[in-house]
Amino acid sequence: MTRNSSTQEAILTSARRHFMKHGFKDASLNRIVSDAGFTKGAFYGYYKSKEELFDALVEQTSEELVELLGSITSGWSAYAEADQMQHLDEAFFQQLPRLADFIVSHRDDLRLILTKAQGTRYEGFTDSLVENNIEHIEPMLDRAGLSGVDRDTYRLLMTAYYGVLSQVVTGDYGRERIIRMIHDVQIVFQNGILSLAKQQDTQEKAA
Amino acid sequence: MTRNSSTQEAILTSARRHFMKHGFKDASLNRIVSDAGFTKGAFYGYYKSKEELFDALVEQTSEELVELLGSITSGWSAYAEADQMQHLDEAFFQQLPRLADFIVSHRDDLRLILTKAQGTRYEGFTDSLVENNIEHIEPMLDRAGLSGVDRDTYRLLMTAYYGVLSQVVTGDYGRERIIRMIHDVQIVFQNGILSLAKQQDTQEKAA
Amino acid sequence: MTRNSSTQEAILTSARRHFMKHGFKDASLNRIVSDAGFTKGAFYGYYKSKEELFDALVEQTSEELVELLGSITSGWSAYAEADQMQHLDEAFFQQLPRLADFIVSHRDDLRLILTKAQGTRYEGFTDSLVENNIEHIEPMLDRAGLSGVDRDTYRLLMTAYYGVLSQVVTGDYGRERIIRMIHDVQIVFQNGILSLAKQQDTQEKAA
Amino acid sequence: MTRNSSTQEAILTSARRHFMKHGFKDASLNRIVSDAGFTKGAFYGYYKSKEELFDALVEQTSEELVELLGSITSGWSAYAEADQMQHLDEAFFQQLPRLADFIVSHRDDLRLILTKAQGTRYEGFTDSLVENNIEHIEPMLDRAGLSGVDRDTYRLLMTAYYGVLSQVVTGDYGRERIIRMIHDVQIVFQNGILSLAKQQDTQEKAA
DNA sequence: GATGAATGAGTGTTCATTCAT
């Protein structure tokens, strides 16, 4: 995977800086490469295209993020019974430090993926996370008695939720701050959704 | 002024299509005008710049949206007492149909403003809505006993909330669906935040 | 000649302002015409081209200037005898007020001709004045005993002399000031040239 | 740095030709590079802008000219006493061959600087030479008893004087011819100005 | 492995001029 030629290293470092500053599309390959101390010819010895360079930067982190979020989500299933929802917190909150650590140690890559990827295959990354998530969670919702919540609305909320993660990543918060913020947001969404479900339940029975 | 030029109409239509597809920055003025059946020279008889063209498309809608959201927000103040928070719904929910109607009838313009405006003066539009909102709401939070919620976290949530509006706009939902969705999301955020505030209150007293 | 349509008048006024500010080439016909309150179509009803517009502004003044300078020059012939050179002043200095008056009352046109005409047929106007002048003066020089002065050098000096006129026109000096300045410059050139001729005479005799 | 690129050479040659013919502003970069046998992309591998190309052509010559004229001017101060003005010639005339050599060997560059630089930072080059000169010479004039000459008039004459240099450069004269011409012009200006000063002295005493 | 020369299509913008109405 990572043939650590020092040339490659230099190009990657310069590329990260430029992509971070201008985004994929508006970053100039010319400047990336010459800031790294090389010429465009050298670059094309390592990568086939500008996009492949972006990929090299974020691919691993992207995969790890998918995996991490997947493991968190699948952990929920154990609690997905109506009378255990109040304990769902634990399943998630236990994972929070892991998530925060991951964010802190991959912040730049995550920023690239979440906010600088316009024009690459990561463009709809957040959406795919949401889609993926929903597929996993949908069956649980029924068992948890949340089937009254409209699917599109749920998708909306999940997108908003992942949007919050984007923001946390984009901000310059430290580890503890991140844990606290995600925790609070999690409470808002969790209790909010429960409250919505309860209310709809009431209405249905009344009808 | 001269709204009834068919050329202008053709350019605007073509521009809307291209801006929607590629965003302001990546849309080619060249292709916009030639798709409209004209030359660049013709275009510059109507608009001074590419940005002015974008403006012509969205300016009015943008102003109306700001006004509409402002009138909704300012309506809240009457209910901003701790024991009346449960009635806050009414103030907002009464306005919901107006908001939905606005979205339905200005959908394309709103998409341009909210997701395709990179490179124009509308670039930070959502952020400015959030900032504006926070300024108006902050004093209410204290009176409502929600001062325990961290400001950054609150900003995060508000950004997510407006992000939801973006999504509603981006999706192709009909009027009733939109009303329902925003209503549900509103409940989730409202009750979720109240629940977070209560929990923090408890913790503070324990400490 | 001058069909004084008010439209024409307005266009000429606007054109003068723009040509003065940006020069012929860099002035925009578009702006000239729209500043005058009309459209390009109207303009082309009066003039065949941008250049013709410039011509309309300066043609008369240009001709008058040629005539005036010609009359001054030809007045010298009476004094063009070696022993009357010291009286040549009179011939010129008598005309000075006329020249100054002309400059003051045609200043803008003269500026256009002398410094803003790049790209028009007036581009080499000063040069043609010089050429014209030399043709007239050459025969006198012999009679005046100035034949020792190299012709190219003389041309150089005449160009410089007319360059001074340009500067006087370009500056914002008043009538009296102009008279004084040209008078002084005239003395410098006249006595300077005489002194050069004398010196060359001496050298020739020595040789 | 990399002076020996034949491409660069070809571009510079073509550029010189075009700048000479049309001046900086009206020369087309497109035509410069395609006449050189290349594309615009190739050009921008060597220079950052059209202006930088002009600079590459004339920068060195410009600096050398400033230096040369400076050294000539500063040499005058030794003679700037009223009773030594007649020897000022020597100081200047000794330098004449150097000046002529410089002109002959940098003729094209000098033409660019003096008459084709509109739109570049060399635009007011002659004016700055004049200004610079006046600053240096003003104190000498007092000591030399020439304080009676009006400052504006003096500036006029200096501008004309440098205009003569422009012409010498513009013409296609050989070395000896140039020396002779500048020499003669110098005599005209010098003796002419002295004569003007004397005359004013007389008038003042009379008053 | 790396260079550096070169391409060619692209960007938004300005211009003087034409012409049907």
Add this chain to the structure above:
DNA sequence: TATGAATGAACACTCATTCAT
């Protein structure tokens, strides 16, 4: 007389990519 719509070529400049060396 004047409009206003449209042209088409020109402008300086940027870009990702190719390739012989």
